[in-house]
Amino acid sequence: MNSLIELEEFNPAQIHNLGGISLSMLPLRVSAELGRQNFASWYGHLEATEVAACRIAKRVTEKLSGKLCAKLSLWKHQFHTREDEFMLLGNVIPSDWMRSQMVVATEGPPKYLEVPELYCSITHSRLWAGSVCSQFPVGIDLEGIRLLQAGACRFFLTDKEFATVNRLRAVSEESNLLVPMIWFVMKEAFLKSEGIGLAGVKDCEFGEEVLSGSCRSYFAGSWHEGRIYRVYDHLLAIAWACDRLSS
Numbered sequence: 001m002n003s004l005i006e007l008e009e010f011n012p013a014q015i016h017n018l019g020g021i022s023l024s025m026l027p028l029r030v031s032a033e034l035g036r037q038n039f040a041s042w043y044g045h046l047e048a049t050e051v052a053a054c055r056i057a058k059r060v061t062e063k064l065s066g067k068l069c070a071k072l073s074l075w076k077h078q079f080h081t082r083e084d085e086f087m088l089l090g091n092v093i094p095s096d097w098m099r100s101q102m103v104v105a106t107e108g109p110p111k112y113l114e115v116p117e118l119y120c121s122i123t124h125s126r127l128w129a130g131s132v133c134s135q136f137p138v139g140i141d142l143e144g145i146r147l148l149q150a151g152a153c154r155f156f157l158t159d160k161e162f163a164t165v166n167r168l169r170a171v172s173e174e175s176n177l178l179v180p181m182i183w184f185v186m187k188e189a190f191l192k193s194e195g196i197g198l199a200g201v202k203d204c205e206f207g208e209e210v211l212s213g214s215c216r217s218y219f220a221g222s223w224h225e226g227r228i229y230r231v232y233d234h235l236l237a238i239a240w241a242c243d244r245l246s247s
Contacts, residue, residue, distance in 0.1 A: 004171050005178055006212045010229040010236055018227060021138055021240060024072035025130040025231075026085055028065050032129075034089065035064030041095040043067065044102035046113070065129035066110070066122040070103040073120070073133040074112060109195040121192050125234055137241040139192030141185050144234050148180040156187055156201045164208060179211070181235055186210055186226050189237035194220040216242070 035042065043051070047067055054060045072085050075093055083092060102113045103120065110120045112133075122131045123142040132140045150166070157165060161183060169179040183206060190204045191197070204219040215226050226239035 004168065004175055004211060005182070007182070007228060007230045007235075008213055010231040018238065019134075019136075019240065019242070020077070021132050021134045021238060022073045022077035023130065023132050023140070023238070024069040024076065024085055025128055025142075025236075026065060026069055026072075028061065028124060028127055028129045031065040031068050032061040035068050038095070038098075039064075042071070042098040044099050046104050047102050050104060050106065062124045062129070066124060066131065067103045069129050069131035070110060070112075070120050070122055070133070071098055071101050073131045074101055074103075074115070074118065077118065077133040078115075109192065121189075123192075128231070128234065130236070132238055134240060137193045139189040139194070139239045141188035141192060141237045142231070142234055143181065143185045143188070145177060145181055147177055148184060153180050153183075156184055156198075158202050158205050161205060168208070168211070178235075182210055182228060185235045185237040186215060186228055186239065189226055189228075189239035190217065190219055190224055193224060193239045193241060196220060 051060060051063045054063060072088060075081070075088060100114060103110050104113055105111070105122070110122050112118050112120055117135070119134050119136060119138050120131060121138055121140045123129070123140045125142045125144050127144070128142055130140055130142050132138050153162060153165060165179055165183060169176045186206060187201055187204060191200060204217045204224070206215045206217060209215050210228070213228050217224055222241045224239050225242040226237060228235060228237040
């Protein structure tokens with residue numbers, strides 16, 4: 001990778017060093033199919049109602065996979081385990097626990113009904129689903145790497161960031177592809193950590209340090225930190241409100 005960009009390749013073990021954030025990731029279609037096969041055992045009545053309200057197959061797939069990942073990240077958080085997701089589903093987590101831990105997202109960010117003091121964030125890409133669970137506000141975004149043109153960048157970058165991104169993306173073909181995506185994915189995670197829509201996308205501002213895989217910004221009334229990783233042909237970003245950290 002070009003020396004300008006220093007992102008780490010994703011390693012699930014890294015996430016356990018982020019102040020108590022628990023992560024679960026699964027292939028999108030595989031997890032959705034597992035959800036369909038075990039629907040009555042793994043999903044509660046409110047979740048079933050939410051899924052039934054979806055009129056588009058893509059949304060059903062995202063709901064099933066996202067909720068499944070959220071339940072897995074909750075299990076990891078509560079029981080401090082690092083076991084593989086498929087092992088947890090196959091041999092460890094009881095079905096009655098899965099069904100009782102409902103994840104609802106009718107308005108705003110998803111919530112754990114049985115443990116409302118915990119925070120949850122869910123993401124989907126074309127290939128993956130993921131979720132994070134924590135005791136403080138947290139957000140996750142996962143995006144396939146693609147070329148973002150200057151016009152699209154104007155939408156989510158401040159004037160200062162736009163000038164920085166334009167300068168950095170000219171360094172190489174790889175920078176042209178990755179630099180705008182790094183800013184975009186990190187901003188999405190910051191917004192999701194506070195349940196704020198795209199209208200607030202310019203309220204968090206990053207400098208070149210984001211290219212090293214981490215950043216810090218004052219956002220929504222508190223300091224937030226973020227980490228970003230490369231996952232195959234995707235970028236994964238996680239952001240959290242660090243001045244509410246208890247550990």
